[in-house]
Amino acid sequence: MEDDSEQDNLIEDDYYAFMNVPRNASNEEIISAYRRLSKLYHPDKHPNPDHKKEAEILFNRTRRAYEEFTAQNALNIEEIGVGTFGGFVEYGAEKKVSNYTSLSTAVRVGVPTGVSLRIRLSRGSQSYTFPIHLCDEIFPAPVFYATVAPLITWTIIKKFIIDPVVKEQKERSKEKQREINKSMMLEKQKEAKAAIELMKATFSRIRSEEEHRGGIVITKALYGRLVYPQDRVLGEDPTIGLRDEVIDVTIPLQCLVNESKLVLHNATKSQLPGFFDPCVGEDKQLLVQYLFHAQIHECIIKDNEPLRIPKQSHRVNTT
CATH class of the missing domain: 1.10.287.110 (DnaJ domain)
Known part of the structure; x- marks a missing residue:
């Protein structure tokens, strides 16, 4: 796991x-x-x-x-079924434990085979089956317990064993993940800086056009894990009092402005040209300060939130 x-x-x-x-x-x-x-x-x-x-x-x-x-052509199919064959009926359920591991149980009730329970554990391409014969005749009690017992057992195991183990593994793997990602992050950082250099001429042109028409002029844009003092005032320099890992994305964000509109979709912003992830594994935000019709506006969104500007609700009251 x-x-x-x-x-x-x-x-x-x-x-x-x-x-x-x-x-x-x-x-x-x-x-x-x-x-x-x-x-x-x-x-x-x-x-x-x-x-x-x-x-x-x-x-x-x-x-x-x-x-x-x-080239993309993906199809996901989920199928649930109950089948009958000869003198028995079989029903069951399957639970995905992790990306590569699943656990399933099936109850078979038949004549003359009686009542049996089958537990199946699949891990990648390997499967392990554990058949349990409960009785030779069909009685309500074995059918009931064969159905309910696995559900109760799974709930207890998940709550007291699997969930704590998974939580501990996630905590222990955070630092390990940072190390795994370190070289890739450095490459992304290098790529982002190169992209910003290539954007500078486009940035100057778009900014000049937007200033001329009174459109969107990005004055400051920051991306990363933003933590501010409690007394920060909207509209002030967003770098004042900033305590955590952020990057300046003013240039790449201005380059995404088209005819006085900026639209970002519900996906991580770290993949946008000129961006990179400055704090892998942490929750990130995007702060944008901009002028529209010469009025100061500001907004903060979560990493995967969509954004459309300008918006009246972003306007900062300076009086």
């Missing part, structure tokens, strides 16, 4: 988040996002040799994301 929990916390590419499209994105939305990023990272637009090399990496990642979208 420890291996399963560690796999859940590994840094993985989320191409939906990278391209900033919803999970149910249409072909038109995916193509539009692909064209926008391809235009931003195309190596021919960056004559500087160092920038050109970084642009090739990000351009190839954009292309891989698009290829992944076109």
Whole structure:
């Protein structure tokens, strides 16, 4: 079970988040996002040799994301059934213990076989079956206990054994997960810094256009584990009193503004171009301070929350 929990916390590419499209994105939305990023990272637009090399990496990642979208075809099927054969009836239930482990029980009632209970433990490609013959004749009591006893036993085992063990494993594996992710995080950090360098010309153009039309101008955007003093005032410099791991994402966020609108979908923001995860395994937030019609606005959202700005409710009352 420890291996399963560690796999859940590994840094993985989320191409939906990278391209900033919803999970149910249409072909038109995916193509539009692909064209926008391809235009931003195309190596021919960056004559500087160092920038050109970084642009090739990000351009190839954009292309891989698009290829992944076109190749995806996943189907999940869940099936529950009760079957009869000859002189017996069999019914049961299956419970997923972890990503690779499941436990199932089945009660068989038949003539002349009587009542039996079968417990099956599956782990990966291996299965272990434990048949228990309860009686040769069909009586209500054995059928009842064969049905109820596994449920009660499972509830007790889960509450007093499995849950405490899983909780302890998660706590112990947190630091281990950080080590596993460290090299990947450094690579993501390097990629994010390179992306921001490539965005600077686009950032200046979009910011200038938005200032001219009185649209969205991102004045400060921070991403990470935000912890502030209790007396912080809305609208003040968000870096004052900040005590934990955050990164400045003002430039990449401004580059996502399109015609005075900014839309982020319900996915982790760490995969957005110019972002990276500064505190793997911790709860993160995104703080955005922006001007709209020359008025100060501010909002804070959780990592996986969607965001649409501008909003009247974000406006900061400065009087």
